[in-house]
Amino acid sequence: MVNPRLRLLSAALAxxxxxxxxxxxxxxxVWIVVETTVLHEKGAFVGLRHKWSFDEFYTxxxxxxxxxxxxxxxxxxxxxxxxxxxxxGLKDFAFFTFPSLANQELKLGQASDYxxxxxxxxxxxxxxxxxxxxxxxxxKGLSFQVYDPGYFIAFELAKTDPxxxxxxxxxxxxxxxxxxxxxxxAPSALADSLSQQQLGGFAVGYGKAVSIDCNGP
Amino acid sequence: MTMATLVRPxxxxxxxxxxxxxxxxxxxxxxxxxxxxxxxxxxxxxxxxAEPPGVLQRAGQWLLEKQAQINRELAGAVRRIKTAEPLSAxxxxxxxxxxxxxxxxxxxxxxxxxxxxxxxxxxxxxRRGILLAFLAALIQALSALVLVAVLVLLFSAxxxxxxxxxAWLETASWGLVAVVGAWLLxxxxxxxxxxxxxxxxxxxxxxxxxxxxxxxxxxxQHHHHHHGHHGAQDACEACAHLPSAAQLQGDWxxxxxxxxxxxxxxxxxxxxxxxxxFAIGQGLLWAxxxxxxxxxxxxxxxxxxxxASAVGFRELAARLAGxxxxxxxxxxxxxxxxGGASLVLLLGAAFFxxxxxxxxxx
Numbered sequence: 001m002v003n004p005r006l007r008l009l010s011a012a013l014a015x016x017x018x019x020x021x022x023x024x025x026x027x028x029x030v031w032i033v034v035e036t037t038v039l040h041e042k043g044a045f046v047g048l049r050h051k052w053s054f055d056e057f058y059t060x061x062x063x064x065x066x067x068x069x070x071x072x073x074x075x076x077x078x079x080x081x082x083x084x085x086x087x088x089g090l091k092d093f094a095f096f097t098f099p100s101l102a103n104q105e106l107k108l109g110q111a112s113d114y115x116x117x118x119x120x121x122x123x124x125x126x127x128x129x130x131x132x133x134x135x136x137x138x139x140k141g142l143s144f145q146v147y148d149p150g151y152f153i154a155f156e157l158a159k160t161d162p163x164x165x166x167x168x169x170x171x172x173x174x175x176x177x178x179x180x181x182x183x184x185x186a187p188s189a190l191a192d193s194l195s196q197q198q199l200g201g202f203a204v205g206y207g208k209a210v211s212i213d214c215n216g217p
Numbered sequence: 218m219t220m221a222t223l224v225r226p227x228x229x230x231x232x233x234x235x236x237x238x239x240x241x242x243x244x245x246x247x248x249x250x251x252x253x254x255x256x257x258x259x260x261x262x263x264x265x266x267a268e269p270p271g272v273l274q275r276a277g278q279w280l281l282e283k284q285a286q287i288n289r290e291l292a293g294a295v296r297r298i299k300t301a302e303p304l305s306a307x308x309x310x311x312x313x314x315x316x317x318x319x320x321x322x323x324x325x326x327x328x329x330x331x332x333x334x335x336x337x338x339x340x341x342x343x344r345r346g347i348l349l350a351f352l353a354a355l356i357q358a359l360s361a362l363v364l365v366a367v368l369v370l371l372f373s374a375x376x377x378x379x380x381x382x383x384a385w386l387e388t389a390s391w392g393l394v395a396v397v398g399a400w401l402l403x404x405x406x407x408x409x410x411x412x413x414x415x416x417x418x419x420x421x422x423x424x425x426x427x428x429x430x431x432x433x434x435x436x437x438q439h440h441h442h443h444h445g446h447h448g449a450q451d452a453c454e455a456c457a458h459l460p461s462a463a464q465l466q467g468d469w470x471x472x473x474x475x476x477x478x479x480x481x482x483x484x485x486x487x488x489x490x491x492x493x494x495f496a497i498g499q500g501l502l503w504a505x506x507x508x509x510x511x512x513x514x515x516x517x518x519x520x521x522x523x524x525a526s527a528v529g530f531r532e533l534a535a536r537l538a539g540x541x542x543x544x545x546x547x548x549x550x551x552x553x554x555x556g557g558a559s560l561v562l563l564l565g566a567a568f569f570x571x572x573x574x575x576x577x578x579x
Contacts, residue, residue: 055289056495057291058491058579061495064375064379082377092578093578152577152579156285
């Protein structure tokens with residue numbers, strides 16, 4: 001005779017297996033290589049200039065039907081409308097950019113100077129993202145992360161020099177790239193949290209934290 | 218007794234592993250990073266105490282890295298068909314697409330959860346689960362193919378229009394999944410709460426016979442039981458049965474299965490759409506079609522494996538609970554039925570709502 005508790009356990013087990021296999025719909029279909037320049041003005045950091053390069057598949061998809069003059073090239077004008085759609089869409093996702101100062105969330109302003117370029121089968125989105133208020137260079141603990149909390153998009157920093165300081169930044173300022181998980185906002189929807197549960201915060205999903213420090217070693 | 222002693226540690230181990238899963242999947246510890254620029258910066262990043270990386274986390278990380286790598290190589294493979302020796306390039310493309318399908322479906326999505334829950338709920342056999350997985354993958358591939366063929370080739374639509382249509386199909390798919398889930402749940406609950414007066418004996422007999430005759434053609438077998446059952450229980454034509462009863466094996470279960478395969482499959486596979494559009498851009502539509510089907514095969518295999526393991530666990534649980542016919546086996550079956558159906562409904566509804574949310578920028 002089998003122990004009743006064991007029976008209960010096995011019933012629970014069957015449910016657990018499905019529960020564990022369950023979530024979700026999010027998995028990356030878009031890969032973006034991130035290159036960012038940290039902008040400054042009058043002794044303060046004022047924002048970020050992003051260049052996001054899409055993978056070849058997404059690029060092919062995005063430019064489909066946009067070569068209006070049929071010259072085989074996709075120039076800035078032909079891609080202008082798409083750039084606007086992208087930037088408008090990004091507003092709802094906080095531009096996937098999560099800056100913080102001493103572990104406090106830092107607010108962003110409106111994106112400006114945006115355009116799309118296309119070369120060698122790779123499309124790139126360029127845009128400037130100001131901090132809502134400037135951050136003094138002496139301030140400690142300025143950092144940002146670029147990632148998609150829902151993980152439909154896999155952001156990765158460029159292999160070489162992913163983050164640069166704009167010309168004229170004092171030489172004492174340094175960029176550090178490290179891994180730090182879950183600094184951004186909490187998952188917004190049930191689906192997001194399901195996919196987060198599934199992904200459990202893999203480093204690839206969360207992206208690396210970039211820190212900027214001008215106070216020397 | 219001996220079985221219980223043998224099985225208990227195993228069951229406990231699995232339970233512990235499952236319970237530990239969230240802990241294993243905790244945020245990653247700070248790894249040694251290859252991109253750090255200066256020592257100052259290294260110091261400035263505050264870090265939590267290091268934890269050893271979990272098995273699940275490393276497996277997940279590996280999956281993601283492989284996917285990114287295959288994604289990159291896939292583009293090259295399509296292009297090489299034009300330049301390199303076509304046969305070997307085509308074989309390479311097939312292999313990569315297949316691998317992409319396998320790995321990709323191992324991540325979330327592709328109806329894996331829905332199909333696993335379904336086979337758990339509807340008392341399905343392993344064969345049915347596998348068939349369902351393949352059918353859903355095939356419909357997904359065809360859906361992508363039709364979408365791209367119509368929009369790109371006929372209407373020269375833009376990428377944004379393709380994505381809008383894809384999003385619409387996704388919403389429709391989740392809505393349909395929720396509907397099928399509700400249908401399943403209704404069926405399960407009706408079975409659970411209907412009076413089972415004087416029924417138990419016949420029912421158990423059936424379950425037993427079914428268990429032994431499993432190797433035969435499932436459908437015919439089920440039909441046979443169906444008749445036999447009714448012959449013996451004429452007075453009870455309108456009675457509902459417990460989920461493991463013969464009724465469940467009737468034609469309606471096929472209708473539910475096909476409805477589910479359609480509901481899941483109507484949402485085109487995004488990976489397939491991307492490959493197709495890319496291939497068209499390279500003037501190699503056929504390579505895209507080829508890759509799409511190789512991908513679907515890979516996806517189907519992964520989803521089958523999961524659906525089959527869900528069935529396996531249900532059957533194991535039922536066996537541990539005393540085998541076909543015991544009260545506890547029925548309860549396990551019932552719990553799996555209601556739980557699985559609720560999951561299908563919940564997943565469908567949750568993703569339906571989330572698909573109505575803000576459109577994604579990319």
